[in-house]
Amino acid sequence: MVSTDFLAITPEIAVAVLALLLVAVALLLPQGARKGLVPLNVFGLLGILAYTVYDFFFGKMGPVFRGMYYHDQFADFFKILFLTAAILVILSSREYIGKWPAYRGNFYALLTAAILGMMIMASSADLLTFYVGLELMTITFYILVGYLPHDGRSSEAGIKYLVLGASSSAILLYGISFIYGLTGSTQLSGIGAQLGSSLTPPIILATVFLLAGLGFKISLVPFHMWAPDIYEGAPTPVTAFLAVASKAAAFAAVIRIYLVTLEHQSFVQTGVALLLILAALTMIVGNLVAIPQKNIKRLLAFSSIAQAGYLMVGVIAESVAGVKGVLFYAMIYVFANMGAFAVATYVGQAQGSDEIRDYAGLARRSPLAAAVMTASVLSLAGIPPLAGFVGKFYLFSAVIHQGYTWIAYVGFVMSMVSVYYYLSVVKVMYLGEGADLPDIPVHGAAKFTMVFTMLITLFIGLYPTPLAQMAISAATSLVK
Amino acid sequence: MNFNLSVGLSTYLLVGAMLFCLGLYGVFVKKNIVAVLMSIELMLNAVNLNFVAFNRFLAVSSVVGQVAALFVIVLAAAEVAVGLALVIAIYRTRHTTNTDEFNWLKW
Amino acid sequence: MSDNFAAVGVLLIFAIALPLIMMAVPKLIAPNKPNKEKLTPYECGNETIGRTWIGFKSNYFLYALVFTAFDVETVFLYPWALTFRKLGTFAFVEMFVFIAILLVGFWYAWKEGALEWM
Numbered sequence: 001m002v003s004t005d006f007l008a009i010t011p012e013i014a015v016a017v018l019a020l021l022l023v024a025v026a027l028l029l030p031q032g033a034r035k036g037l038v039p040l041n042v043f044g045l046l047g048i049l050a051y052t053v054y055d056f057f058f059g060k061m062g063p064v065f066r067g068m069y070y071h072d073q074f075a076d077f078f079k080i081l082f083l084t085a086a087i088l089v090i091l092s093s094r095e096y097i098g099k100w101p102a103y104r105g106n107f108y109a110l111l112t113a114a115i116l117g118m119m120i121m122a123s124s125a126d127l128l129t130f131y132v133g134l135e136l137m138t139i140t141f142y143i144l145v146g147y148l149p150h151d152g153r154s155s156e157a158g159i160k161y162l163v164l165g166a167s168s169s170a171i172l173l174y175g176i177s178f179i180y181g182l183t184g185s186t187q188l189s190g191i192g193a194q195l196g197s198s199l200t201p202p203i204i205l206a207t208v209f210l211l212a213g214l215g216f217k218i219s220l221v222p223f224h225m226w227a228p229d230i231y232e233g234a235p236t237p238v239t240a241f242l243a244v245a246s247k248a249a250a251f252a253a254v255i256r257i258y259l260v261t262l263e264h265q266s267f268v269q270t271g272v273a274l275l276l277i278l279a280a281l282t283m284i285v286g287n288l289v290a291i292p293q294k295n296i297k298r299l300l301a302f303s304s305i306a307q308a309g310y311l312m313v314g315v316i317a318e319s320v321a322g323v324k325g326v327l328f329y330a331m332i333y334v335f336a337n338m339g340a341f342a343v344a345t346y347v348g349q350a351q352g353s354d355e356i357r358d359y360a361g362l363a364r365r366s367p368l369a370a371a372v373m374t375a376s377v378l379s380l381a382g383i384p385p386l387a388g389f390v391g392k393f394y395l396f397s398a399v400i401h402q403g404y405t406w407i408a409y410v411g412f413v414m415s416m417v418s419v420y421y422y423l424s425v426v427k428v429m430y431l432g433e434g435a436d437l438p439d440i441p442v443h444g445a446a447k448f449t450m451v452f453t454m455l456i457t458l459f460i461g462l463y464p465t466p467l468a469q470m471a472i473s474a475a476t477s478l479v480k
Numbered sequence: 481m482n483f484n485l486s487v488g489l490s491t492y493l494l495v496g497a498m499l500f501c502l503g504l505y506g507v508f509v510k511k512n513i514v515a516v517l518m519s520i521e522l523m524l525n526a527v528n529l530n531f532v533a534f535n536r537f538l539a540v541s542s543v544v545g546q547v548a549a550l551f552v553i554v555l556a557a558a559e560v561a562v563g564l565a566l567v568i569a570i571y572r573t574r575h576t577t578n579t580d581e582f583n584w585l586k587w
Numbered sequence: 588m589s590d591n592f593a594a595v596g597v598l599l600i601f602a603i604a605l606p607l608i609m610m611a612v613p614k615l616i617a618p619n620k621p622n623k624e625k626l627t628p629y630e631c632g633n634e635t636i637g638r639t640w641i642g643f644k645s646n647y648f649l650y651a652l653v654f655t656a657f658d659v660e661t662v663f664l665y666p667w668a669l670t671f672r673k674l675g676t677f678a679f680v681e682m683f684v685f686i687a688i689l690l691v692g693f694w695y696a697w698k699e700g701a702l703e704w705m
Binding site for chain 3: 487550553554557558561564565568
Binding site for chain 2: 128131132135139142143146149150151152155156158159160162163166167169170171173174176177178180181184185186
């Protein structure tokens with residue numbers, strides 16, 4: 001019995017061992033010779049990724065550890081997503097991190113530890129397990145965000161993230177404590193059965209605390225104020241990982257808690273109006289505030305807030321189609337955003353500035369980077385032959401099918417608005433002069449990441465069926 | 481709310497709620513970053529009190545609430561250790577621990 | 588139930604009253620003749636040097652950090668120590684894995700010089 005339980009968490013164990021190995025290897029190697037860490041990390045994660053993909057298709061699924069932990073395709077889908085995002089972050093940031101004097105070995109170990117936290121979040125069947133995973137991820141991110149030792153901006157972002165993140169965790173936990181008091185259990189299925197359909201004031205209180213805590217992690221609108229500051233101050237690869245993987249992990253938990261725990265609950269009838277308003281506000285505020293931004297990292301931060309609104313639309317649909325839309329969109333969001341951030345990382349380290357006006361003439365100075373950035377932002381905006389269009393189509397058709405047509409209209413209009421600010425970046429790159437700015441030849445691992453993300457974005461846009469099939473089977477493993 | 485003098489569940493919950501609100505208030509108004517970290521600890525201790533009280537009064541046979549409190553203690557320690565390290569990092573570059581002066585990044 | 592809370596109340600009143608009385612009694616009966624020597628702050632019999640509010644070296648912090656890790660570890664060790672006979676070999680091995688992970692962290696702190704006094 002125990003051995004099958006441990007077989008089910010093989011990827012988690014492997015990631016934990018890899019993180020410890022990275023610490024040990026970084027300590028054993030002399031200061032100068034820390035080159036081997038990137039291959040070790042990338043190939044280690046690739047191996048785990050291969051195993052997880054195999055497990056997704058052929059693994060024996062079911063709850064393990066007495067129902068404390070889910071081993072299902074939904075979790076595996078998200079694990080594939082986290083591992084892919086991490087590999088892309090590591091590859092795209094090799095030059096950026098190579099410029100740091102020392103301590104970069106720890107960077108990879110911390111990144112790997114954050115993946116472990118995300119995997120636990122995606123699989124947890126118990127609010128306590130979920131909380132431990134969440135804290136493993138966020139505490140690691142506090143360190144990563146404030147990682148640059150002599151950069152006041154990075155430290156400031158780190159401390160802001162810590163204060164806001166820790167308070168939101170405390171609020172979330174206060175909600176969990178009330179749910180435990182009301183149901184006598186912290187297991188999601190047990191809570192769902194116990195809560196039933198009654199809607200008493202304590203349940204509302206607990207749910208609101210839970211929603212506020214989770215809303216912070218996915219940067220839903222009234223709780224989004226932290227995102228732009230932290231995204232701007234953090235080292236760019238960390239920003240990329242924060243925007244892509246941390247948000248996806250929080251969504252995995254939101255979907256699980258929302259669909260498993262609140263399934264029988266009349267909150268779903270009364271509270272869905274609240275969630276609809278929050279999702280609409282998130283899309284509107286994220287897209288409108290993105291327009292005047294001058295810094296590429298802030299622009300992508302607001303864009304990622306808006307994307308959280310689109311994803312929330314799929315959660316509200318609470319059907320197989322909705323969850324499938326969320327999964328599909330989250331995966332293509334990884335490739336689109338990683339493409340944009342790979343360019344931002346590379347250009348940022350090459351010319352020491354993240355201002356959009358310094359992207360002037362990038363099409364002449366670095367044609368590949370400009371092309372990848374264009375493809376990525378157009379996919380984020382949802383322009384047809386690219387993957388983002390298919391993703392938005394799945395999300396909005398799912399919610400229209402549930403009868404909430406107006407939110408889909410809000411989504412359409414806001415996508416049109418987003419085209420404006422995404423295209424203004426493209427305009428600066430292609431029509432701007434930038435005569436006094438240097439040429440930026442792209443090579444090595446960063447070049448591979450850029451080309452790879454662009455090709456995947458194009459491929460999924462033209463032929464979405466395989467990914468959609470995976471998303472459907474993952475969604476059906478969760479929604480009965 | 482029951483205000484008689486017996487030590488019941490509601491007493492513990494009330495103390496927990498007071499601690500939590502005190503912590504939340506501290507997070508918003510305190511100027512010194514170390515005091516903010518202490519306020520967060522207060523909030524987490526309120527949660528611990530809730531967990532243990534619920535366990536004692538509503539689910540005596542299980543120990544889930546007590547285990548939860550143990551986990552929260554450990555994670556709070558980790559959080560505060562990282563927090564203090566970040567405070568030292570920012571003090572080295574900026575020579576202040578005043579939250580009002582952490583304004584290089586603006587919304 | 589109300590009795591034990593009343594006891595707490597009595598204790599509280601007593602705990603507040605006692606020090607107040609102990610401070611009030613000398614004020615009333617002791618002779619009060621201050622001079623300069625008596626009013627200086629007492630520090631092991633010597634005169635204080637410099638300000639009394641001083642910063643501690645931040646190296647203390649690094650020790651505190653390493654200490655915290657092992658301090659909090661006992662939170663898990665204690666319940667394990669009480670029940671590991673019942674749980675068997677498996678729990679025994681698991682705790683060693685846990686401590687091994689902690690030791691990697693300790694090794695890291697050592698190698699990075701957190702335990703050197705500078």
